[in-house]
Amino acid sequence: MSMSRKRNKRRMTFFGALIGVIIIFTFVISLISPGTFQTASDDAPPAVTPFGTLPPPTQVTLPTPEDNPRLEGEPPYIHSSGAFQTFKPAGSDWYVDELATLSDTSTARVVIQSSSRLAVIHNYIQPGVVYESLEDLSSTYLTNQYFTSAWQDYDSWEITGREITDRAVVVNFALRSGGNDYLGRDITRLEGSTLYVTRLVVPANNPALLEKLAGLVSATFAGFPEMQALPQDWPAYHDQSLGTILKHPADWQQVAGGPGRPATFTIPTGEGDARVRLFAEPDRPLDDAAAAEAWVAEESEARSGVTILASAPVEHDSGNGYQVAYTFTDTAGDTHSGLAVLLNDDAGMLAVADLQVDPPDINFIEDAELAAPYDEARRALADGFMILPPSAVQPVEPETATEPAADATAEADAPAE
Secondary structure, eight states: OOHHHHHHHHHHHHHHHHHHHHHHHHHHHHHHSTTTTOOOOTTOOOOOOGGGOOOOOSSOOOOOOOSSOOOOOSOOEEOTTSSEEEOOOSSTTEEEEOOOOSSOTTOEEEEEEETTTTEEEEEEEEESOOOSSHHHHHHHTSOHHHHHHHTTTSSEEEEEEEEEOSSOEEEEEEEEETTEEEEEEEEEEEETTEEEEEEEEEETTOHHHHHHHHHHHHHHOEEOHHHHTSOTTSOEEEETTTTEEEEOOTTOEEEEOOTTSOEEEEOOOSSSOEEEEEEEESSOOOOSHHHHHHHHHHSOTTOEEEEEEEEEEEEOSSOEEEEEEEEEEOTTSOEEEEEEEEEEOTTOOEEEEEEEESOSOOOTTTOSOOOHHHHHHHHHHHHHEEEOOGGGTSOOOOOSSOOOOOOTTSOOOOOOO
């Protein structure tokens, strides 16, 4: 054996022994001090736990209640799926986590938590829940077994009151965790076949905070049924400064713009370029389809030879307008296809979602069958682009009325199993 081969063999033996020592050392240390080799981000917010519960704490000191906490002033929080909006308190001590679940992809949820106030707001919506009445929902669904799961991270829980109002079932709780007492409240309402759940937790020494949060969340927590009708895994891009939202396939990529500015998305089609531009023009009301078609024909200097193929009205719960299918010629002389969705808000602002694709022969309104990427793009613009309602874009004002609270003297018997 040559000297070089001997040296290589000794070197490999040394490195093998070193790696073995490192593995043994790491294993021993992990037994002594679990988590020693876990990485963490200094900027990461405190972890939150599902179902609106506080993480099992070590002994903590309950904060002193504020006389008049200033929680209002921010616009509502809009879930990334576009399924609903809810109240987000003002202040840097509130952290947001949407708690995606692998086992239940139909449920959209968010937890908003303050580590300084030891307060939790948990909202979620669940489709496909059918009950004849709130009384039936209360007795059949909101049972001991249900709440045992909801408060499973607490040392103990007890129902202290239950009330059925004209729009929700309100259940109050006494909770205990880590030697401290907390107040909990579950507010559950049913809209059609979709369940809307609010779960709140505050320290037991701060019932005023519970009432304030209950009023603000109940006044703000609202769904967007048109967004809920689209695939749950489609994300929603929203711009509260312009008052628009677009729910689109997950493989679209935002390549330019942001809130308050025009935004551009690219679409993978396998057939050349495809993009969607979102922008708005103030004080540009469209009186009819002819005005919408004229706007498309004149909108851009970067295209010419616009041919209008078809137009149709678009109606949403908030903001109506028109969709216009067209072809156009670019500066190189090539023909392409397009679809523009034009919506007016109550003030006459024109919100635009403009789709342009390479194929020159697509009529996005009249063609019954399209390749999947184009069909999804058509659905995203026609059904998933809309004007946000005023309540979704304006800062939340102090509440004037709150959801009726469950009286502590109300029936506290556990619901039937």
